[in-house]
Every structure is written in structure tokens, then in C-alpha cells.
Amino acid sequence: MSSQENPEESLPAEQGDAHGEVARNDDPFADPGLPPHKPRIQDLDERAAKRSERVVAFLFTLSMLATVGFIASFVAFPIDRIVYVWPLGHVSALNLSLGMTLGIALFCIGAGAVHWARTLMSDVEVADERHPISATPEVKAKVMADFKAGAQESAIGRRKLIRTTMFGALALVPLSGVVLLRDLGPLPEKRLRTTSWAKGKLLINQNTMEPLRAEDVVVGSLTFAMPEGLKEDDHDFNTKIAKDALMIVRIQPDEIKDKKQREWAHEGIVAYSKICTHVGCPISLYEQQTHHVLCPCHQSTFDLSDGARVIFGPAGHALPQLRIGVNGEGYLEALGDFDEPVGPSFWERG
Numbered sequence: 001m002s003s004q005e006n007p008e009e010s011l012p013a014e015q016g017d018a019h020g021e022v023a024r025n026d027d028p029f030a031d032p033g034l035p036p037h038k039p040r041i042q043d044l045d046e047r048a049a050k051r052s053e054r055v056v057a058f059l060f061t062l063s064m065l066a067t068v069g070f071i072a073s074f075v076a077f078p079i080d081r082i083v084y085v086w087p088l089g090h091v092s093a094l095n096l097s098l099g100m101t102l103g104i105a106l107f108c109i110g111a112g113a114v115h116w117a118r119t120l121m122s123d124v125e126v127a128d129e130r131h132p133i134s135a136t137p138e139v140k141a142k143v144m145a146d147f148k149a150g151a152q153e154s155a156i157g158r159r160k161l162i163r164t165t166m167f168g169a170l171a172l173v174p175l176s177g178v179v180l181l182r183d184l185g186p187l188p189e190k191r192l193r194t195t196s197w198a199k200g201k202l203l204i205n206q207n208t209m210e211p212l213r214a215e216d217v218v219v220g221s222l223t224f225a226m227p228e229g230l231k232e233d234d235h236d237f238n239t240k241i242a243k244d245a246l247m248i249v250r251i252q253p254d255e256i257k258d259k260k261q262r263e264w265a266h267e268g269i270v271a272y273s274k275i276c277t278h279v280g281c282p283i284s285l286y287e288q289q290t291h292h293v294l295c296p297c298h299q300s301t302f303d304l305s306d307g308a309r310v311i312f313g314p315a316g317h318a319l320p321q322l323r324i325g326v327n328g329e330g331y332l333e334a335l336g337d338f339d340e341p342v343g344p345s346f347w348e349r350g
């Protein structure tokens with residue numbers, strides 16, 4: 001190989017060495033090493049260390065007080081109390097106080113831990129060589145020894161005030177989460193299994209808001225009804241109508257196939273829950289000739305002339321029927337509540 005093919009061979013030896021020396025000095029990735037360790041004021045002056053200790057203890061104590069404040073706010077403020085706070089405007093007093101106290105409690109634990117680490121724990125940099133993933137007994141012993149040394153250097157054994165207040169703050173903070181469990185609300189008890197329908201309650205036409213008479217319901221029509229006493233401006237109207245909603249059709253009595261259905265109807269007028277037994281959508285489409293109703297959500301289809309049984313779709317349960325009759329004045333009325341829960345059919349599997 002000629003010198004033209006390998007230019008390095010054509011360099012004088014001294015020049016090559018000199019070039020190499022320059023490259024090492026200009027290496028941008030050279031390890032700069034550790035700066036000399038400078039002791040902190042707390043390392044030199046026990047009074048400064050005590051001051052830092054008091055600051056840390058103060059922060060942990062503040063965290064404890066904030067957690068107590070969180071619980072007190074939860075008990076003291078009603079959920080609908082609104083207050084004006086500049087610059088936020090009108091806000092819920094409960095949400096504001098819960099947010100502020102929990103924020104202070106968590107912040108103070110963090111700030112206390114950071115101040116403790118920066119001023120009182122050892123700040124000597126420690127380098128650890130990479131080692132195989134599976135630890136040998138010697139390494140495990142070393143880790144334990146390091147852990148104990150770290151615990152000793154953090155002074156947690158010596159600084160009793162910090163240790164006590166830190167454990168107090170850490171023990172109290174989880175109580176905030178326990179208290180919030182109450183917001184999951186009261187147990188439903190029997191509320192999901194019953195509706196507002198009861199013996200003697202009139203059927204109110206949801207379009208006219210007038211009580212329905214038997215002659216108002218003609219063959220081929222679909223009427224939606226709700227129980228007497230339910231008002232659209234009631235605060236729990238939506239909760240109640242989600243269970244009470246009723247659909248009413250009139251079928252020629254001889255077209256009704258199911259015996260119980262015929263007995264629970266009044267002269268061919270049948271009343272069924274409007275809430276689909278799949279996942280609870282309101283049913284709204286009625287096919288006059290077949291007496292099929294269709295849920296628009298996932299196309300479950302029910303046959304109202306045959307006990308509202310499912311003839312298509314994912315619903316697993318017939319629509320519950322409401323037993324109805326007519327009172328002395330000719331108005332349609334319920335003869336009781338549904339005899340099974342309305343809505344999704346998970347009830348039968350629970």
C-alpha cells in the first residue's frame with residue numbers, strides 16, 4: 001500500500017503524537033470529574049442545623065393541620081354553599097376549602113422532605129459501578145449496609161422531632177382519601193328496584209300533562225306517560241323519570257297472546273316500561289301492524305302483543321309490564337308498582 005492510499009503513514013511521527021495530544025485536550029466528552037465538596041452551613045454549625053430541623057418540622061406540622069382542616073371542611077361546609085373569592089369569582093366553598101387544604105397538606109410534606117434532604121441529609125456524592133443484574137449475597141449485604149448508612153446519615157434516628165412529625169403527616173394524609181369515599185353516595189338500597197308507580201296513581205300523558213282516559217288511547221297510537229305527582233321542575237325529575245317512564249298502546253284484546261298480559265291490561269290498553277332492558281335507552285319506535293317496538297340504541301325489538309318479549313337484539317329480558325285499570329271517573333290508573341325492576345336485565349344475574 002502506498003502512502004497515497006494511507007495518508008496517516010505520510011505524517012512524521014512527532015506530528016502524529018502532537019496531533020493526538022491536541023485531540024485529547026479538545027475532547028468535548030471528557031469526564032470533568034466531581035467538583036470539590038463544599039460543606040454546607042448546616043454541616044459546620046449545629047445551630048443552623050437545628051434551624052433547618054425546625055423548618056422541616058414546621059412544614060410537616062402545617063401538613064398535619066391542613067389535613068385536619070380538610071376533614072373539618074368536609075364536615076362543616078354544605079355542598080351548596082357558594083362564596084365569592086377574588087379573582088376566582090363565585091365558587092363552591094366546599095370544593096375551595098378541600099382543594100386548598102389538601103394542596104397545602106401535600107405541598108408541605110414535599111417541601112419538608114426537600115428541605116430536609118438539601119440541608120440535613122448527607123450531600124456527599126456517591127458513585128456506584130454498574131454491576132450484574134442478579135445480585136450476589138455480597139452485593140445484597142452491601143446494599144443493606146448502604147441502606148443502614150443512608151438511614152444513619154439522614155439522621156432520622158437522631159432527629160426525633162423530624163421523625164415524629166413526618167410520620168404524623170404521612171399517617172394523616174391518607175385520611176383525606178378515606179373521607180372522600182363518602183362522596184360515593186348513599187347505598188341505593190331498594191331504590192333501583194322500585195319506581196314511583198303505586199296503586200291508584202293516575203297515568204299522566206307526557207305530551208299534554210293531563211291524566212289519560214281510556215278513550216284517549218286509540219288503536220295504533222303510542223303514548224308516553226308518567227305517574228301523577230311527578231313534576232318536570234322537581235330536582236329529582238330526571239332520576240325518577242328514568243325509572244317511571246311508561247309507554248301505552250291499545251291492541252285489539254284478541255291479538256294479545258299472553259294471558260297475564262291480557263289480565264294486566266284494560267280493554268286492550270297495555271302499559272310497559274319505556275326503559276330498554278339492554279342498557280336502559282328509552283324506547284321510542286312503534287310499528288302499528290306488528291305491535292313491535294324498537295330501541296334505537298342497539299335495535300332490540302320487543303313484541304308488545306306477546307308480553308313484550310325480545311324478538312331481536314341484545315336485550316336479555318322482556319319489558320316489565322305495569323298493571324293498570326280505570327278509576328271511578330274513567331281515568332287510567334296504576335294498580336301497583338312494576339313487579340320486577342325496570343331497565344337493564346343484570347338484575348336477574350346478580
Ligand code: FES
Pocket residue numbers: 276277278279280281295296297298299300313314315
Ligand atoms: S339499549 Fe336498547 S338495545 Fe341497547
